[in-house]
Amino acid sequence: MDNYEDIINLEHPEPKHHVRMSIYARSAQFAPFAALTGYEDQVYETGRLTNKKHELTEEEMLNINDCLVEISNSENVKVHVTYFLKDEKKSGGKYLTLEGIVKKIDKYKRQINIDGVRIAIDDIYRIEIVRDNYE
DSSP: OTTOTTTTTSOOOOOSSSOOOOHHHHHHTTSOOOSSTTHHHHHHHHHOOOBOOOOOOHHHHHHHHHHHHHHHTSSSOEEEEEEEEEOSSSSOEEEEEEEEEEEEEETTTTEEEETTEEEEGGGEEEEEEOOOTTO
């Protein structure tokens, strides 16, 4: 009886009260799980890089101011603007570039509205008026 001769040829027992689980369902019981929920997000967030906001020189501020004055004296001006968007979760942020029509310059809130996007004037890094060649 050393080699299980008494049970080797018996049928495999089947459950009497429920249907046998499929191989797929059985394997799902042993699938890996996240013991620490949100850990992957935290690792990603820690590794995500942000940029530091560039301090404008006096000349750069004058160029932006001159451009804003010219825009405020005209209508439907198309501009190309690069601005700093502060990160909501960590220090720093990123620079974005947008091209569009200036809808409004709000001097009280110090914002410029370009096609529905509100940009703080203090966050503008560079702004240029797009002049079409056919004008």
